[in-house]
Amino acid sequence: xxxxxPESTMQAVLEAYPWxxxxxxxHFHIGGCSSxxxxxxxxxxxxxxxxxxxxxxxxxxRIKQSHDEDLQLWMSPTEVEAALKSDAPCHLVDxxxxxxxxxxxxxxxxxxxxESMQMMLSQWQRDALLVIVDHKGKTSLDAATxxxxxxxxxxxCMEGGIDAWSQQxxxxxxxxxxxxxxxxxxxx
Numbered sequence: 001x002x003x004x005x006p007e008s009t010m011q012a013v014l015e016a017y018p019w020x021x022x023x024x025x026x027h028f029h030i031g032g033c034s035s036x037x038x039x040x041x042x043x044x045x046x047x048x049x050x051x052x053x054x055x056x057x058x059x060x061x062r063i064k065q066s067h068d069e070d071l072q073l074w075m076s077p078t079e080v081e082a083a084l085k086s087d088a089p090c091h092l093v094d095x096x097x098x099x100x101x102x103x104x105x106x107x108x109x110x111x112x113x114x115e116s117m118q119m120m121l122s123q124w125q126r127d128a129l130l131v132i133v134d135h136k137g138k139t140s141l142d143a144a145t146x147x148x149x150x151x152x153x154x155x156x157c158m159e160g161g162i163d164a165w166s167q168q169x170x171x172x173x174x175x176x177x178x179x180x181x182x183x184x185x186x187x188x
Contacts, residue, residue, distance in 0.1 A: 008043065076168070083131070091110065105162070131158055137158065137164065
């Protein structure tokens with residue numbers, strides 16, 4: 001892992017610590033809206049200066065601490081498989097789009113929707129294992145944070161998402177690639 005300094009660009013910070021934006025928002029309310037957003041070429045020192053002159057080392061320490069905490073949330077697909085086979089309650093929550101869900105999903109999972117969210121919040125035990133599943137393990141930490149805020153105490157994220165499940169547990173689950181969205185025409 002690359003070392004970050006106050007002179008590191010935000011692009012370098014995010015390359016070294018992919019979830020740094022979550023840490024910045026959680027601890028300093030930076031990066032959550034257009035007024036506090038940052039640019040890839042902006043240095044960490046510049047970002048700190050224009051956000052209440054936060055000390056850059058404090059930000060670096062929080063990013064590293066949050067990164068270590070985030071690493072504890074991951075479960076490998078084989079660990080998830082073992083949890084599903086155990087007698088302990090385990091819920092899989094698939095946060096992918098409806099189109100992705102319709103194309104392929106794990107039978108044991110629940111697709112996150114408005115309706116299913118109401119059921120989860122009203123009926124699921126807050127101390128049962130809840131594993132977040134996405135496509136490749138890139139977006140599940142945000143959902144984990146949401147469920148933690150709702151009082152769930154055993155939140156984990158499946159490392160590598162459903163793509164890794166297909167490679168490590170069940171090769172009959174088709175792999176897929178998301179195509180980039182075409183640019184939208186600008187309003188005239």
